[in-house]
Each structure stands twice: as C-alpha cells, then as structure tokens.
Amino acid sequence: MQQEPAHKRKRGRPPKQDGDRLETRDRLIRKGTEILTEKGFSSTGIEEFLKEAGVPKGSFYHYFPNKDAFGLAVIENYGKYFATKLDKSLLDEDVPPLDRLSNFIADACRGMARYNYKRGCLIGNLGQEMGALDETFRLPLEAVFKDWQGRIAHCLEQAKANQEIPEQLNCEDIAAFFWIGWEGAILRSKLVESPEPLELFAEQFLKMIKPTG
Amino acid sequence: MQQEPAHKRKRGRPPKQDGDRLETRDRLIRKGTEILTEKGFSSTGIEEFLKEAGVPKGSFYHYFPNKDAFGLAVIENYGKYFATKLDKSLLDEDVPPLDRLSNFIADACRGMARYNYKRGCLIGNLGQEMGALDETFRLPLEAVFKDWQGRIAHCLEQAKANQEIPEQLNCEDIAAFFWIGWEGAILRSKLVESPEPLELFAEQFLKMIKPTG
Numbered sequence: 001m002q003q004e005p006a007h008k009r010k011r012g013r014p015p016k017q018d019g020d021r022l023e024t025r026d027r028l029i030r031k032g033t034e035i036l037t038e039k040g041f042s043s044t045g046i047e048e049f050l051k052e053a054g055v056p057k058g059s060f061y062h063y064f065p066n067k068d069a070f071g072l073a074v075i076e077n078y079g080k081y082f083a084t085k086l087d088k089s090l091l092d093e094d095v096p097p098l099d100r101l102s103n104f105i106a107d108a109c110r111g112m113a114r115y116n117y118k119r120g121c122l123i124g125n126l127g128q129e130m131g132a133l134d135e136t137f138r139l140p141l142e143a144v145f146k147d148w149q150g151r152i153a154h155c156l157e158q159a160k161a162n163q164e165i166p167e168q169l170n171c172e173d174i175a176a177f178f179w180i181g182w183e184g185a186i187l188r189s190k191l192v193e194s195p196e197p198l199e200l201f202a203e204q205f206l207k208m209i210k211p212t213g
Numbered sequence: 214m215q216q217e218p219a220h221k222r223k224r225g226r227p228p229k230q231d232g233d234r235l236e237t238r239d240r241l242i243r244k245g246t247e248i249l250t251e252k253g254f255s256s257t258g259i260e261e262f263l264k265e266a267g268v269p270k271g272s273f274y275h276y277f278p279n280k281d282a283f284g285l286a287v288i289e290n291y292g293k294y295f296a297t298k299l300d301k302s303l304l305d306e307d308v309p310p311l312d313r314l315s316n317f318i319a320d321a322c323r324g325m326a327r328y329n330y331k332r333g334c335l336i337g338n339l340g341q342e343m344g345a346l347d348e349t350f351r352l353p354l355e356a357v358f359k360d361w362q363g364r365i366a367h368c369l370e371q372a373k374a375n376q377e378i379p380e381q382l383n384c385e386d387i388a389a390f391f392w393i394g395w396e397g398a399i400l401r402s403k404l405v406e407s408p409e410p411l412e413l414f415a416e417q418f419l420k421m422i423k424p425t426g
Contacts, residue, residue, distance in 0.1 A: 038344035039255075039344045039345045040253050040255060040256060040341075040342055040344075040345055042252075042253055042255075042256035043253060043255035043256040043342075043345050118344060119344075120341070120344075124341070124397075124400060125341060127400050127401070127403070127404040128333070128337070128338060128341040128342075128400050128403075129253055129256075129341075130403055130404055131251035131252045131253075131331060131332075131333075131403070132251075132252045132253055132256050138404060138405075138406075141404055142404055142405055145401070145404075173413060173417060174417065176410075176413055177394075177413060177414055177417040177418075179397075180394060180397045180398050180401050180410050180413065180414050181390075181393060181394030181397045181398070181414065182397065183397040183400055183401065184337075184392075184393045184394045184395065184396040184397025184398070184400070185393050185394070185397070187337060187340050187341050187396055187397070187400070188340070188358070188393050188396065190340070190341075190343055190344070191340040191343055191351060191354055191355055191358075192351075192355055193351075197389075197393050200386060200389055200390060200393065201390055201393050201394065204386060204387065204390040205390075208421040
C-alpha cells in the first residue's frame with residue numbers, strides 16, 4: 001500500500017473534474033484502509049483521514065455522505081484487495097492445493113512483518129469494534145469473512161480431490177475454523193509484535209488437517 | 214506493572230473514609246470492565262466511565278493518576294476475574310479433564326449469550342486496539358493471555374495423564390493454539406451475534422485433539 005508523494009497531492013477546494021474527484025475519493029479510501037489496519041474507526045476522526053490523504057479539511061462531504069459511508073467504502077475496498085491477495089496464492093495451479101494455503105500463510109506473515117506487526121486485519125479490527133459501530137457495519141463485515149473463508153474452503157476441496165487431506169473432512173467447517181482462528185492469530189501477532197502466533201496457529205492447523213495414518 | 218494501592222496514594226481532596234474511597238475505586242473498575250468488554254478504550258472518555266459508575270465528574274483523578282492507569286487496573290481486574298472463571302471449570306476434580314474444557318467452553322458461550330453477544334473479551338478488545346494504546350499496555354495484556362492459556366495447558370496435561378488425548382501432543386502449543394483461536398471466535402460471535410463461531414471453533418478443536426485411532 002504505497003502513499004502518493006506529497007508533492008503530487010492537491011490541496012484546496014474540491015476538484016471540478018470527475019477524474020480528479022475519483023482520484024481524491026480513491027486516495028481517501030486508500031489512506032483510510034492504511035489507517036484502519038492500525039487503528040480503530042470510532043477513535044479516528046474524519047480530520048485524521050483527510051490530513052493523511054492530503055485532502056483539505058471540510059471537503060470530506062463532497063466525497064462521502066457521512067463517516068459511516070466512508071467506513072463501508074473502505075471495508076469494500078479492503079475485502080476486494082484481500083480477496084485478490086488470497087487468490088494469488090490459492091488459485092496458483094503450479095502448486096499443490098495444500099502448499100497454496102501454506103504460501104498464503106507465508107505471504108500474510110511477510111505482510112505483517114513489513115509493517116512491524118502494527119497493521120492487522122481491517123475487517124477483524126472493525127469487527128472487534130462492533131459495540132461502538134453503527135449496525136449497518138455488521139453484515140458487510142461478516143460478508144467479507146464469508147467470502148474469504150469460501151476461498152479457503154475451495155482450496156481445501158481441491159486438496160481433498162488431490163488426496164492431500166482426508167475424505168471425511170468437512171471443508172466448509174474447516175475453512176470457517178481456520179478463518180475464525182486466523183483472525184485471533186493476527187490480533188495476537190499485533191499484540192506481541194512477532195510472527196510467532198501466526199506461525200504457531202498455522203502449524204497446528206496444518207498438522208490437524210493432514211492425514212494421521 | 215503493579216499500581217500502588219489506592220489507599221497509599223495522595224491526590225487532591227480524597228474522600229474522608231478509606232472504605233468509601235476503595236468502594237468508589239472498585240465501582241469504577243467494575244463499571245470500566247463492563248464498558249470495555251463492549252467498547253474500545255480509546256473511543257471511551259473518562260466522563261463515560263464516571264457517569265456509568267455514578268461517580269461525580271472531575272473526581273476521577275482522586276482514584277487514578279490518569280486514564281492509562283485506570284485501563285491497567287481494569288486489565289488486572291479482568292485477568293483475575295476470568296482466571297477464577299477458568300479455574301471453576303478446569304480444576305473441577307469431579308469431571309474428567311477434557312470435559313472440564315468443554316464445561317468452560319459451554320460456560321463462556323452462556324456468558325456471551327447472557328449479554329446478547331455484545332460483550333466480548335476485554336483483553337482481546339484492548340489487544341486489538343494496541344495501535345491506538347500506550348505501549349505500557351502490551352506486556353500486561355500478553356501476560357493475561359499467557360496466564361489463561363497456561364491454565365488450559367495444565368488441564369490438557371491432566372487429560373494426557375488420563376489418556377484422553379494422545380501422548381505426543383504438545384500441551385503448551387495446543388493450549389496456545391486454542392487461546393489464539395478462541396479470541397478469534399469471540400470476535401466473530403460478537404460480530405454475528407450468535408454462538409455459532411464459538412461452537413464451531415470448539416467442536417473442531419476438540420475433534421482435533423482427540424485420538425483418531
């Protein structure tokens with residue numbers, strides 16, 4: 001997630017051109033995504049998002065009707081971004097299915113290391129905040145989790161077809177189990193600023209689904 | 214991080230009776246605990262804690278040097294409260310060790326249902342907030358997790374001694390795996406307002422550690 005250089009950012013009143021408008025909206029979403037992988041939504045004011053995105057104070061409402069609408073746009077953006085990240089590993093036909101899952105895990109570990117374990121999962125962060133968030137956040141957040149774990153389930157089905165995991169395994173349940181726990185592992189890795197919880201969780205999970213015979 | 218006991222600290226105009234002072238401090242901690250199982254620490258102002266505890270506005274600093282010190286006292290209180298809750302199930306000699314773990318899980322599910330899945334784990338909530346919290350929170354939060362998972366590990370050792378789980382299982386690792394994932398399950402149950410993620414995680418976990426032979 002790269003930030004545009006400061007000298008390229010425009011300041012002042014909202015741009016007249018649709019292209020500029022879209023660019024500013026995208027920049028706000030991109031910067032919002034970065035911020036919300038690190039910090040809470042309720043504790044972050046609109047001003048902080050604007051300041052970080054280099055968008056003039058007061059012009060927020062040209063792009064979003066309110067802060068919640070902005071939050072929902074960030075969720076949608078992050079859901080898609082991470083789905084692409086998952087697919088990159090999980091749909092890699094050159095690799096046996098279970099190794100694709102290991103590749104995703106390794107990629108996610110590198111991703112957390114890159115930001116010194118300061119950035120976690122935006123969906124997990126906002127899910128944890130539900131007590132303070134508007135109810136409209138609930139369904140979109142859960143939909144993103146379901147989408148991601150569906151991709152894991154699909155990969156596990158392929159692992160089963162490839163006889164890498166036992167026939168009797170319920171891939172949907174196991175994928176849900178993985179994603180429920182994986183979010184816990186991200187939380188814990190952020191807390192201890194180390195890959196250890198992610199690695200421990202992944203290792204035990206893979207041991208669990210491999211045939212014991 | 215030990216805080217000096219309230220009665221030793223001298224600030225402002227303390228209440229005349231030590232008993233009253235302790236009672237008010239306890240009430241603040243109790244109410245803070247309730248609030249922080251539902252909401253974030255950074256997004257909740259001191260005024261809200263005072264209001265909910267029925268303590269006059271402005272008297273907070275008679276009890277705590279600052280908001281962080283209050284947060285740390287709440288963490289300590291919750292850590293102990295939940296350790297007692299764990300022990301109630303996990304040290305129950307009338308029940309085989311693995312059933313004790315199931316009893317704890319069932320108890321935790323009832324606990325979440327009681328508050329309509331609005332209250333999660335205070336330590337998980339604050340852990341998720343680390344990006345916005347003072348660094349002094351990191352170690353106390355991790356220490357609480359370690360304490361809790363140590364109690365799970367102890368129970369698993371007893372299950373192993375009782376031949377309920379395979380000899381080759383590393384109880385420390387499995388307990389860490391459980392607690393990492395369990396926090397994810399709490400987060401998800403809060404999100405979907407249902408026991409399903411807790412139940413699914415627990416069921417798959419128990420399947421995993423039971424002998425397959």
